[in-house]
Amino acid sequence: MKNIMFIAPPAAGKGTQAELVVKKYKVPHISTGDILREISKEDSELGQYVFETLASGKLVKDEITYQLIEERLARDDCKNGYIIDGFPRNIEQAIEYDKILKKLGYDIGNVILINIDEKTLEKRITGRRICENCKAIYNINDPASAPKEEAICDSCGGKLYQRNDDNLESFQTRYQMYKEKTEPIIDHYRQMNVITEVDGNDSIENVFKKIDAIISE
Ligand code: AMP
Numbered sequence: 178m179k180n181i182m183f184i185a186p187p188a189a190g191k192g193t194q195a196e197l198v199v200k201k202y203k204v205p206h207i208s209t210g211d212i213l214r215e216i217s218k219e220d221s222e223l224g225q226y227v228f229e230t231l232a233s234g235k236l237v238k239d240e241i242t243y244q245l246i247e248e249r250l251a252r253d254d255c256k257n258g259y260i261i262d263g264f265p266r267n268i269e270q271a272i273e274y275d276k277i278l279k280k281l282g283y284d285i286g287n288v289i290l291i292n293i294d295e296k297t298l299e300k301r302i303t304g305r306r307i308c309e310n311c312k313a314i315y316n317i318n319d320p321a322s323a324p325k326e327e328a329i330c331d332s333c334g335g336k337l338y339q340r341n342d343d344n345l346e347s348f349q350t351r352y353q354m355y356k357e358k359t360e361p362i363i364d365h366y367r368q369m370n371v372i373t374e375v376d377g378n379d380s381i382e383n384v385f386k387k388i389d390a391i392i393s394e
Contacts, residue, residue, distance in 0.1 A: 178202050178258035178392060180286030184363065187351040188301040188343075189293045189377045190384060191262045193314050193322075197385045198260055198392065205254045209263040211312070212245055213237060214340075232341050234350030236358065239269055247277050258286070267358040271365045287391055288366045291384070293377035295352065302348045310335030322381060 181198065183191040195206045217228040223241075230237045246264055249255070265271040278285060304318030308330035315324045315337060324330065328337050342351065366372040375387045 178204055180258055180284060181260045181392065182286065182288045183260065183262045183291065184288060184359065184366075184372075185291035185377060186293060186295075186298055186355045186359075187348060188298045188305060189291045190301075190381065191291065192312075193381055194291070194385060194388055195260045195262050196312075196314065197381075198388065201389070202258070202392065204258045204260060206260045206262065207246070207249050207255070207264075209242055209246065209266075211263075212249070213242075216245075232347065234342055234347035234354065236266055236354055239267070239273070242266075242270065243273055243277075246274070247280075250277065250281055250283070255283075265362055266354075268361050268365060271362040285366075285369065285371050288369075288372045289388060289391060290363060290372055290374045291377035292374055297378055298352065299345065299348065302343050303345065305343050306337040306339055308333060308335040309338055 183195065185191045192208065192210075195208070198204070199206050213227050213231060217224055217231055227237055227241070242264060246261075250259070250261075265274045275285075300318055301316055304316040306315045306317055306324065306328075307313070308315075311330060311333045313330050313332050313335075314322075315330075316322045317324070317327060324337060329335075330337055342348075363372065373391050375384060375391075377384055379387075
């Protein structure tokens with residue numbers, strides 16, 4: 178499978194779609210947000226810095242992301258394709274990512290841009306719940322993706338939690354970061370002719386059908 182990169186505003190469904198791709202194609206899902214959330218639990222200066230930055234909705238320093246991305250992509254499980262989600266998030270990171278790909282001998286693959294309305298995102302943000310154990314994603318505001326029991330994971334029985342940046346205040350900052358910093362990378366990938374746009378306002382299944390069609394082209 179070709180590598181896949183998702184570009185989308187916060188809560189557009191990147192994580193959910195990535196899970197579906199993983200299930201079908203058995204490739205690793207590399208999410209800088211997930212890696213940083215793990216680091217934010219560490220009892221260290223770095224852990225504290227990452228914790229505070231994530232809660233604020235701003236981006237962590239570029240240099241922190243470069244090292245963790247390069248190390249993760251160099252592992253054997255990425256050699257036959259992977260999904261990258263949450264990186265790059267600004268033009269500096271996009272340029273660095275091109276260099277990392279060159280160094281590792283990988284292709285950029287498919288860049289999938291998920292477009293979605295801001296109002297839909299606001300609704301999704303407050304309802305999102307994640308399984309502590311298997312990382313499955315639910316939404317209590319949407320009957321189609323709500324868990325059967327409000328705080329329990331349907332698939333593994335794990336406890337569901339709410340991200341501490343999934344509130345309207347952090348969302349405003351995260352959305353503004355997306356508009357200001359992340360959207361400019363779309364042009365970078367347009368020039369490389371690797372981008373495909375998908376309408377993310379549709380149901381999870383329909384969005385996945387479109388993504389699957391791009392992957393299997
Ligand atoms: P996400 O799970 O992708 O929504 O990311 C959650 C948070 O992690 C973001 O709001 C940022 O604070 C941080 N983050 C994730 N990826 C990056 C990145 N590539 N560069 C800087 N900060 C990031």
